[in-house]
Amino acid sequence: MHYKDWVKNEFQKLSQSLGFRYFPGQEIQNRLKRVRDGMKQQGIESLLVIQKMDFYYLSGTTQDGFLFLPLEGKPLLMIKRELERARVESPIHDVVSFKSIRDLPLLIQKHRKKLPRNIGLEFDLLPVRDYFKFQEIFPRITLKDSSSVFREARKIKSTFEIDLIRRAGEIGKKVYEEVREILKEGMTEIELGGLMEAVAKRYGHEGLLRVRSLNYQAYSWHILSGPTGGIVSQSDSPMGGLGLSPAFPVGASLRKMETREPILVDFGICYHGYQADQTRMFSIGRMKKKFIDAYQACCEIHDAALEEVRPGVDCAAIFQKTLRLAKKLGYKDSYLGPPGLQTRFIGHGIGLELNELPFIAQGHSYPLEEGMTVAVEPKIVFPGEGAVGIENTITVTENGYEILTSTEQEIFQV
Amino acid sequence: MHYKDWVKNEFQKLSQSLGFRYFPGQEIQNRLKRVRDGMKQQGIESLLVIQKMDFYYLSGTTQDGFLFLPLEGKPLLMIKRELERARVESPIHDVVSFKSIRDLPLLIQKHRKKLPRNIGLEFDLLPVRDYFKFQEIFPRITLKDSSSVFREARKIKSTFEIDLIRRAGEIGKKVYEEVREILKEGMTEIELGGLMEAVAKRYGHEGLLRVRSLNYQAYSWHILSGPTGGIVSQSDSPMGGLGLSPAFPVGASLRKMETREPILVDFGICYHGYQADQTRMFSIGRMKKKFIDAYQACCEIHDAALEEVRPGVDCAAIFQKTLRLAKKLGYKDSYLGPPGLQTRFIGHGIGLELNELPFIAQGHSYPLEEGMTVAVEPKIVFPGEGAVGIENTITVTENGYEILTSTEQEIFQV
Numbered sequence: 089m090h091y092k093d094w095v096k097n098e099f100q101k102l103s104q105s106l107g108f109r110y111f112p113g114q115e116i117q118n119r120l121k122r123v124r125d126g127m128k129q130q131g132i133e134s135l136l137v138i139q140k141m142d143f144y145y146l147s148g149t150t151q152d153g154f155l156f157l158p159l160e161g162k163p164l165l166m167i168k169r170e171l172e173r174a175r176v177e178s179p180i181h182d183v184v185s186f187k188s189i190r191d192l193p194l195l196i197q198k199h200r201k202k203l204p205r206n207i208g209l210e211f212d213l214l215p216v217r218d219y220f221k222f223q224e225i226f227p228r229i230t231l232k233d234s235s236s237v238f239r240e241a242r243k244i245k246s247t248f249e250i251d252l253i254r255r256a257g258e259i260g261k262k263v264y265e266e267v268r269e270i271l272k273e274g275m276t277e278i279e280l281g282g283l284m285e286a287v288a289k290r291y292g293h294e295g296l297l298r299v300r301s302l303n304y305q306a307y308s309w310h311i312l313s314g315p316t317g318g319i320v321s322q323s324d325s326p327m328g329g330l331g332l333s334p335a336f337p338v339g340a341s342l343r344k345m346e347t348r349e350p351i352l353v354d355f356g357i358c359y360h361g362y363q364a365d366q367t368r369m370f371s372i373g374r375m376k377k378k379f380i381d382a383y384q385a386c387c388e389i390h391d392a393a394l395e396e397v398r399p400g401v402d403c404a405a406i407f408q409k410t411l412r413l414a415k416k417l418g419y420k421d422s423y424l425g426p427p428g429l430q431t432r433f434i435g436h437g438i439g440l441e442l443n444e445l446p447f448i449a450q451g452h453s454y455p456l457e458e459g460m461t462v463a464v465e466p467k468i469v470f471p472g473e474g475a476v477g478i479e480n481t482i483t484v485t486e487n488g489y490e491i492l493t494s495t496e497q498e499i500f501q502v
Numbered sequence: 503m504h505y506k507d508w509v510k511n512e513f514q515k516l517s518q519s520l521g522f523r524y525f526p527g528q529e530i531q532n533r534l535k536r537v538r539d540g541m542k543q544q545g546i547e548s549l550l551v552i553q554k555m556d557f558y559y560l561s562g563t564t565q566d567g568f569l570f571l572p573l574e575g576k577p578l579l580m581i582k583r584e585l586e587r588a589r590v591e592s593p594i595h596d597v598v599s600f601k602s603i604r605d606l607p608l609l610i611q612k613h614r615k616k617l618p619r620n621i622g623l624e625f626d627l628l629p630v631r632d633y634f635k636f637q638e639i640f641p642r643i644t645l646k647d648s649s650s651v652f653r654e655a656r657k658i659k660s661t662f663e664i665d666l667i668r669r670a671g672e673i674g675k676k677v678y679e680e681v682r683e684i685l686k687e688g689m690t691e692i693e694l695g696g697l698m699e700a701v702a703k704r705y706g707h708e709g710l711l712r713v714r715s716l717n718y719q720a721y722s723w724h725i726l727s728g729p730t731g732g733i734v735s736q737s738d739s740p741m742g743g744l745g746l747s748p749a750f751p752v753g754a755s756l757r758k759m760e761t762r763e764p765i766l767v768d769f770g771i772c773y774h775g776y777q778a779d780q781t782r783m784f785s786i787g788r789m790k791k792k793f794i795d796a797y798q799a800c801c802e803i804h805d806a807a808l809e810e811v812r813p814g815v816d817c818a819a820i821f822q823k824t825l826r827l828a829k830k831l832g833y834k835d836s837y838l839g840p841p842g843l844q845t846r847f848i849g850h851g852i853g854l855e856l857n858e859l860p861f862i863a864q865g866h867s868y869p870l871e872e873g874m875t876v877a878v879e880p881k882i883v884f885p886g887e888g889a890v891g892i893e894n895t896i897t898v899t900e901n902g903y904e905i906l907t908s909t910e911q912e913i914f915q916v
Contacts, residue, residue, distance in 0.1 A: 281703060335854075343516075429505060
C-alpha cells in the first residue's frame with residue numbers, strides 16, 4: 089500500500105481507537121487568541137514557533153516543523169517530517185511541506201503576500217546558531233524575543249487542558265495504589281521506580297516529564313529511601329537523591345530499601361503531554377516516629393498553603409506563610425532542604441512543562457488566577473537520615489481550588 | 503548531622519558501594535588534551551563549557567555549573583548546586599561555588615589573573631538569551647562557536663568510554679533475554695516497553711537516551727508491531743511508530759500485539775551516561791515469511807556493511823554499498839522507509855549522545871577512525887504491514903571492528 093494513502097485512510101482510525109485525543113479546532117482558536125493578545129502587548133507582528141511544547145500548544149501536533157503565526161490572518165504550519173500525520177493531528181488548515189529552513193521565507197510570502205516587519209522567536213531556548221541562520225534568511229526583519237508571550241499565555245489552562253491533567257492525576261492514583269503490591273523489603277529504589285513506570289506506561293504515561301531548560305531533564309522515578317533522601321543534587325529541589333551514576337545524579341539509586349525508614353516517592357505522570365505531579369510516603373513496617381511527625385508537619389503546611397489558594401492571592405505571601413508555620417512547628421532548619429541549601433519555593437506551575445508559571449516562591453509577588461495549575465510540595469530533609477513530603481497538583485477555581493491528584497494521603501505502609 | 507560533613511564522610515563510600523564509577527584523573531587529562539588541540543586549530547583561547555554532556559565529558563560531574571577551560575593552565579569548575587558533591591565526583595582540583603552568572607568574570611579573573619581575548623561557547627545549543635547575557639558580562643571579549651571542538655573531540659572514544667558502552671551493551675543483552683519470559687499474546691506494545699525498562703533499570707539503565715538537539719528526545723521503548731512499524735513520524739528514522747498521543751508520537755503504543763506479525767524492538771541502554779543501541783526482532787508464533795525474508799536481507803546488509811568497517815574507509819561509500827545491496831535483494835522501495843520518506847543513513851555515532859559523529863550516511867564522505875563507536879541499523883518498512891531490522895553498536899578497532907551488543911541475532915520467537 090502507498091504510505092500516503094494508508095495514513096489518510098487508516099491512521100486516524102487506528103490512533104483514535106488507541107486513545108489519541110486530538111485538540112478541537114475551537115481549543116486552538118482560543119489559544120491563538122491568548123497568544124495574540126500577548127503579541128499585541130509586546131509589539132510582535134508575527135511568530136515563528138519552534139520549541140516543541142509551544143508548537144504543540146498551538147498546533148496540536150509534535151511533528152517536525154515550524155508554525156508561522158501572524159498577528160492577524162491564518163496561521164501556517166510548515167512540516168518537514170511527517171506531513172500527512174501532521175495534517176491528521178492538527179486542526180490548522182494551511183499545512184505545507186518544506187525541506188530546508190531556507191524555504192521558509194518563500195512559503196511565508198506565498199501565504200501572506202508580504203513578509204512581516206518583525207518575527208518573534210523563543211530566545212529562552214533557541215540556539216545561537218539557529219538565530220544567526222534566521223538573521224541570514226530574514227535579512228530585513230527584526231527578530232524579537234517571544235518567550236514571555238508563551239509563558240504568559242500558557243499559565244492559564246483551559247477546561248480541556250485541566251481535563252488532561254486530571255486524567256494524568258488519575259493514572260498516578262492507580263500507580264500509587266498498585267505500589268502496595270509491588271514494594272518489598274530488599275528491593276532497590278530503582279527496581280521500584282522501574283516497576284512503577286511499567287504500571288504507569290500501561291495506563292498511557294508517556295514516560296517523560298518535560299522541563300523548559302537547556303540542561304535539566306526531569307524523570308518519574310524520584311524514589312528516595314533513608315539516607316538518599318538527604319542528598320542534595322543539581323536540581324533546584326530540596327533533595328535530589330543519589331541517582332544511578334555521576335551522569336544521572338538524581339532520583340532512584342541501586343540502594344536496597346530497609347524497614348522503618350521513610351521512602352519518599354515523587355512520581356509524575358505525563359498524559360498527552362500534560363503532567364500531574366504528586367508525592368506520597370511509603371514505609372516497610374512502621375515508619376520511625378521522627379519521620380511520621382515530620383510528614384504530619386508537611387501535611388499541615390500543605391493544608392495551610394491550600395487554605396490560601398484562590399484568585400487574587402499573592403504567591404510570595406503563601407510561601408512566606410509556610411515558612412512561618414514550618415518554623416513554628418520546629419522545622420526551620422530542615423524545611424525545604426538542609427541549612428544553606430534550602431530551596432525557596434513550595435509550588436511550581438505545571439502543564440506541558442513542569443516549570444511553568446506561577447511559582448509559589450520567595451520573590452514571586454503576583455496573584456494567583458483562575459485556571460492556573462500548580463504542584464504544591466512542602467518537604468522536610470534530614471541529612472544522613474531521610475526526607476519526607478507531600479505533593480499535589482491543584483487547579484485554581486473561581487473561589488478556591490480543586491485537587492487533581494486525589495490519591496489518599498496516609499503513609500502507605502506495607 | 504551537618505550536610506557538608508555527611509557528603510565529605512559518607513557520600514563517596516555510599517555511591518561507590520552502589521556502583522558509581524568516577525572518571526580517573528588521567529582520563530580527564532587525555533580529554534582536555536583532545537579538546538585543546540581543537541581549540542588551537544580554531545583559534546579559541548578559552549572555553550566556557552555549559553551543555554550538560556560536554557560538561558560531564560570534561561569534568562566527570564553533572565552538577566549544575568560551568569567549566570572554564572583556558573588553552574593553557576588549569577581548568578576551573580564553577581558550581582551552583584551542589585558544590586560538595588561536585589568535589590567528590592570530579593577529579594578537577596579547582597572547584598569554586600557561585601550564585602549568579604554575573605559572578606563568573608570575577609571568578610575567572612581570580613583564577614587566571616587576566617581575562618582571555620575570546621571565549622568559545624556551544625552555539626549549536628546555547629540559547630540566544632544566554633548569549634546576550636554573556637555579551638553583557640564579558641563586554642570586551644569575543645564569543646566564538648565551540649560546538650565543533652566538542653563534536654570532533656568526542657567522536658573518538660577512549661578505552662574507558664568503550665568499556666562503559668560495552669557494559670551498556672551487556673545490560674541490553676540481559677534485557678533482551680528476559681523478554682522471552684515477558685512477551686505474551688494480547689500484551690500492548692507499551693506494556694512490553696515498560697516491563698523492559700523495569701528490567702533494564704534494575705541493572706542500572708538510566709532511563710534516558712540523550713540527543714544533541716533542541717527539540718528531539720529519544721527513549722528506549724521503541725517497540726513496533728505489525729502496522730505501527732509502518733508509521734513514519736517526526737524523527738529522522740525509517741519508522742517512528744504510533745506512540746501514545748500526538749504529544750509523544752513515536753515508539754510503543756497501546757496496540758495489542760498479535761501472533762505472527764513482526765515485532766521490532768529497538769531498545770537502547772544508558773549506563774553512566776554512555777549508550778549502546780540495539781534492535782532485535784520478536785514474534786508470537788512463527789513470523790510470516792515476507793518478514794522473515796526481509797529480516798534476513800537486513801542481516802545480510804548489516805554484515806556487508808560491517809565487512810567494510812576499519813580505519814580509513816569512507817562512511818558514505820559504506821552507505822552506498824548497502825543501497826546497492828538492498829536494491830539487488832529486491833528492497834529498493836522499502837529499505838530505510840517507504841518511498842519518498844526513506845532516510846539516508848544506516849549508522850550514527852553513539853556515546854553520551856546518540857547523534858554523535860560519524861554518520862554512515864549519504865554525503866558523509868570522511869574516513870572511519872579507530873575508537874569511533876557507531877550504531878549500525880539497516881531496516882525495511884512495509885506501510886500498513888510492519889517493519890523489520892537489526893542494529894548493533896560497534897567500535898572501530900585497529901584492523902576492523904568489535905560488536906559491543908552481543909545479543910543473539912536470531913528472531914526471538916515466543
